[in-house]
Amino acid sequence: MxxxxxxENISKQYRLGVVGTGTISHDLNRWWARIRGKEDPYLKVGSVNDRSTKADSAYVWALKAxxxxxxxxxxxxxxxxxxxxxxxxxxxxxxxxxxxxxxxxxxxxxxxxxxxxxxxxxxxxxxxxxxxxxxxxxxxxxxxxxxxxxxxxxxxxxxxxxxxxxxxxxxxxxxxxxxxxxxxxxxxxxxxxxxxxxxxxxxxxxxxxxxxxxxxxxxxxxxxxxxxxxxxxxxxxxxxxxxxxxxxxxxxxxxxxxxxxHGQKQESISLESRLDRLGRGNFIFRQVAILNLKNKEQTDLLSGESYKIRVHFKALTNLKRVGIRIRFVDSNGVVRFLCNNYFVNNKVVNFNALDSSYADCLIPKFPLPNGYYCIQLTCFSADGIEDDIENVLSFNVVGGNFFGSGREQGSKEGVLVDYKFIIN
Missing domain, CATH: 3.40.50.300 (P-loop containing nucleotide triphosphate hydrolases)
Structure with a gap:
């Protein structure tokens, strides 16, 4: 090939608020530098093109090197x-x-x-x-x-x-x-x-x-x-x-x-200091994060990709028949789907006092369409609800290739499921 x-070394500089360089004096300075075989003096100035911050220079580099x-x-x-x-x-x-x-x-x-x-x-x-x-x-x-x-x-x-x-x-x-x-x-x-x-x-x-x-x-x-x-x-x-x-x-x-x-500011969320929690208090969620299969934290997800919801916790007393439920809630407060170890694991989970560990919920093909969502966490035991926290972690589904066709479902309703469509 x-x-x-x-x-090669492509850069583009603009002057904020005006057309061209803005002033005759600047044009003359550039011309005089060129006549003397010198570098354009305004290539040495200019700020990074970050639209979210206040400008500290009259020049900005839309592209740099x-x-x-x-x-x-x-x-x-x-x-x-x-x-x-x-x-x-x-x-x-x-x-x-x-x-x-x-x-x-x-x-x-x-x-x-x-x-x-x-x-x-x-x-x-x-x-x-x-x-x-x-x-x-x-x-x-x-x-x-x-x-x-x-x-x-x-x-x-x-x-x-x-x-x-x-x-x-x-x-x-x-x-x-x-x-x-x-x-x-x-x-x-x-x-x-x-x-x-x-x-x-x-x-x-x-x-x-x-x-x-x-x-x-x-x-x-x-x-x-x-x-x-x-x-x-x-x-x-x-x-x-x-x-x-x-x-x-x-x-x-x-x-x-x-x-x-890149550029995500939201890291794994500490939950121990949260006061807006319900339950008996014999179990506490300590931290939660969404990870990809390389164990890198994510807050912008792709539908159809594999992710792990990692939940850190601590048991304060002996607990029997423990279930951890993760609910995925949209911006309207509607629960789109939930995961619960109690439904998929044959083994009964018991914790001893002061057990501190984490659980991974692996979702091999994330089923939510584009939109903003949050996670709610609940822990059950044989004696009742031990810990329950809403709005634990927000995330955004930005697209994806769930169906393997390169096309996205336009509707944001419900969840995405695998299916075959046969028309005779």
Missing amino acids: SVILKA INFEVQKGEVLGIIGKNGAGKSTLLKILSRVTIPTTGEIKTRGRIASLLEVGTGFHPELTGRENMYLNGAILGMTKAEIKAKEQEIIEFSGCERYVDTPVKRYSSGMRVRLAFAVAAFLEPDILVIDEVLAVGDAEFQKKAIGKMQDISKGDGRTVLFVSHNMAAVKSLCTRAIVLEHGTTVFEGGTDEAVDFYLR
Whole structure:
């Protein structure tokens, strides 16, 4: 495999609150430094691009010293939180804007889909925009005409293809824009978080087409998305951006795991000081955490992945027939499902006084859809409820590939279950 795209020391600086550098004096300073062969003086200033903190400089680095290579036929995922610099990087790769420092080296044509209807002229029809975009990509009229019917069929906009694009819905625009970008055979296809605009049917077709582009045609895709299921199913490698810098580069699974764990401020929760607890008080929950199979703490989860709920506890007296119940409650206070050792273990659990240990509840395929949830803990014994605490640990399910299809269930109701759907 050969390198088709290389980013070398890419940085992008902006001045807050103004267009350009903001003042004539700053422009003159830059010009005078350039005349004397000196470095731009404003490259030495500027703060990190952290949108949640107050600015301590008039300049900000949207990107800082980004380096990576992409092989031909590779699908590179670029993930990170809002404001991490993903879209800025794609705009530089697409030559929409230029970097402050560094250089992008590419081989072949680049097609970009950075936002809904990128490059479309609203007064032109869908068909006319197909030819316009193809010409921008460097294709001949004959090449575009050969792909015309495929583009129209894929987009599902045949009835409106001769209607001005300004009358299209956002979904129709993104359908046509993606079809044009994908079928006009660029060597590198750059896609920002635009597929979220389309419906479920279109997302399925688009992801399938991107897989065909990379695996079948050997072309390269750069893909930005907050849909971790799509990233995992589509990408061969990923980089994680934070505050404009690369904080991780590697395999897709490892990158997604790093993204979900990195920056989490919530650690395992100490429960011993909680006073809002019910029960007889002969048993106390001490600590709880959600762990992945590498025993790393998680508060952003993926449906369909394996997790352990680790509960630390202490028995203050002898207890017989102990049951530990973990309930998973949504933001409306509805219990979605629960786990209880009493139902699944044949062995009766007894504790002696001052026993201190922990229990792991392994959930091999986490069944909750996207949303915010919390855990409630209860301990029973033969004599009654020993400890009961609500709102123990909050967590967020951010996506996942529960069904193995790369697509997520849109509804947030109920739980996810394995099933087969046979239509005769």
